[in-house]
Amino acid sequence: MKKRTLIFLLIAVMALSGALAGCGGGQQELVYPDYPQASTDTESWEQWEDYDPTHITIDWYVDYSSFNWAGAESSIVSDMIEEKTGIKINFMKPVTDDGTMLNTLIAGGKLPDVITVLANGAERVQLAEEGYIYPINELSKRWAPNFMGRIDAEISRYFNASDGQLYGIPSHFYTTKDNESYEAQGHELLSNGAIVARKDYLEAYIAYKKSQDASWTDVQATTPEGFVEMCKWVKSNYGLSNTNPTVCLAPFETTNTLTGNKAINWLMEYFNVMPEDAEGNYTYQYEDERFLEMMLFLNELYSENLIISNNFTTSTSQVGSYIQNGLPFVCVLSPQDYAGNFKEWTLKNPSAEYVPILLTNKDGEVPQLRSLAGNGYRFSMITANCKRPDRVIKLFDYLWSEEGQRLLYYGVEGVTYTYTEADETYPYGKMEWTQEVKDAFNNNTHGAYGMLNSFVMLTNPMFVNLTQEQGYPFNNYTSYVNYNLKAALSEYVYNHQILEFPLNTTDEQYGDMITLRSRLYQLWIEYIPKIVMAKDQAASEAMYREGLDYADKYGYKSLTNWMNEAYLKYKSDLGVQFGYPVNDASSGYKDLKITSIFGDASKYVSVPDDIVKQ
């Protein structure tokens, strides 16, 4: 009997241990393997075969469900990466963007060799601070001694952890140097979001109004009142039903707690909902009266059946399908997310293409739209579980180098592009596609090459812009459609990077504040549909006040104060007083005028004849 009990207990203990082993890997001591250090004489990746010529495969988790690099398995880019570094990459990604897969990997102690997370997510800091990530500085000191020299000091300043170490590399970090070079080339950055409208409806409305009143100008349609009237006319005149998304907002995804809703974010820019007050303090935009005005405007659109309730239940693919079928008159979203859908519609209906338009608040204040320039989008880190940190840091070094960036975007020199040496105007050189690739673009077979920035984790988009004569990667028909969905608004675009200030990660409140920020985003994601769909303006305002009360209970004021401290410090470090052009007398904002609902239509770029429209 005793023996049986013993066996049973043994099994139970083994089972318990096994299960618990799967519940967490524990905080790991960073171990630096004893591989020979690299020399500074040659590039680190050129030395990978010196002490270990075997090719290895690493796992790279990209916490982004839409990540899709067609050339990951086999393409001239992935083959070249392996040839240069001896590393083949096995990519993994989640099904949804709610963070569950990343959290499970962390909690289960199963982090792969490399992970890419959101640059502004709490995990980035926590993982680094708690010993789950190798510091880039230490790895490069040993095995990639030239790497740190390639990383702009602004990146280190922005992302360094409390111990002064850099724990990863961001993508989409726009450095001052690059921004200045781009400006010197005479180019302007596009906005991130935009309001776009069907040109045929818009022109018909303008013609109608002018036929009624010759003194009428389309600028009058840029006010909230004029905009509603225009949408009502289009709906009525073209017989758009109450199930048609006449005004279509970006999807409201319940799991998106890191950025809120994109349509609301972009509309706040059009309505000039101030992210900074006149004294230069950081503000909580949801308490701004302009935000309420914007919500009441949306409520009116809903009451008129211009926005339909379905808009709050649609997914990205459904919105894409609406666009592809030309259902909305107006869309408020990030056009680049739907570039393929806009292209499909434009192909079928060139005269009914979507064009960017302007909208203001009731006071007619000129909007300020944030540019695409940002302080990092994704952040790639080498985890403590990495089997060969000595090799992976060389991979990072290679991909981050100009040679690597050229490969990621342009492919292989001589095969897919020709290279002209760098000069003062083109600091990274100038690239041009070979005829083979141009033909591939026209035949829509270019995906097989595996380039074109699909490898988003370590890319610098300004590298691409700065190496093109037109300052924008015009490759195929889609790229022209995409560009023209925003180009006319570039006059109203500002650099938003100061407002993307680094938070104080060493503060003991950091984790709580990031969580609070997510909860507040979630709160508004739940409240905004209720505010928009309220039965009348009074009920809408009451719902807004209720939401703001909840936000107050959650503690938005303490969050705002905490963020303001970081904001003021960042501005002080940069030696600037304001981050928002409206407050800055020297920004030239006061000279800005709206002369047409279309913005500056001269910025449109015609599609050259050698680009096949497909």
Next chain:
Amino acid sequence: MDSKKIRKKWTSRDVTLLVMAGLSVVFLLIFAYAPMFGVLLAFKDGDYKLNLLGAITDAPWCGFDNFKAFLLDPNFADAIVNTICLNLIMLVINFPAPILFALLINEVRSARYKKTVQTITNFPHFISWVIFGGLVIALTDMSTGIFNPIMNALGLSSEENPVNLQGAEYFWATVIITSLIKGVGWGSIVYIAAISGLDADMYEAAELDGANRLQKAIYITLPGIAPTITVFLLLSISGMLSNSFDQFYILQNSLNLSRSEVLTTYIYKTGLSQRRYSYASALGLFNSVVSVVLLILSNFISKRATGRGIF
């Protein structure tokens, strides 16, 4: 007599059975008992920790703070109301539906027709909720789905006042109907099996006594399958705080959240998505305790009322 002498010698069949049963025990130990260690998290301040094992062993104790936190959380109130109300409604509608369906199928004379109906009704069970839910979402899309035109044609809605079937007010109905479509056929299998095991002599005797088909169903079939019904009813009652996670998660959107957030989705979101491990553990423990209490209580009542129970 020496007890060793009367001990039966083990046959290979006994060993096979023991191994098979042993595997189940090991499975339960690993996946049901060992994780119970994690219950400790419910009484610790382990939210937002990265190292889950470390949180269980090293995080400070916080008593019932996590339980107080969710009891005061308005989101929890919504989730518990939705969970209980919807389960009660489903107990009234979805629980008897497979029984009724099994009774009806039992009355079908044509074997071919019977098999066809069973195949058609069983098929949706084998489609995952991800696909099934996706189809439902596509069909009920207000702008491009086919339901609105059909409802307009039937006079249930109009072009001027279209209905958004994905909204909060229709969510419970959507859940009930989709559960019925997906589950009636499959759920009826066990009842059909129970009916087929009933003594045919009783039906013949009833026929001789002049009983019609309805009377036979009420007085022979239903009492015959009552033990099976009792078991499933008790299990349904004990699952009063549970819902099909996949179904709710797929059909959930920001518009219907006030009606679609149930305990299972709420625990998932707070635990795995927001890393509030302690908070979610407390919720899970609360859920389990209430379920056990409900099971014991309903079993007790059933035994008292009908003499039948599951333990």
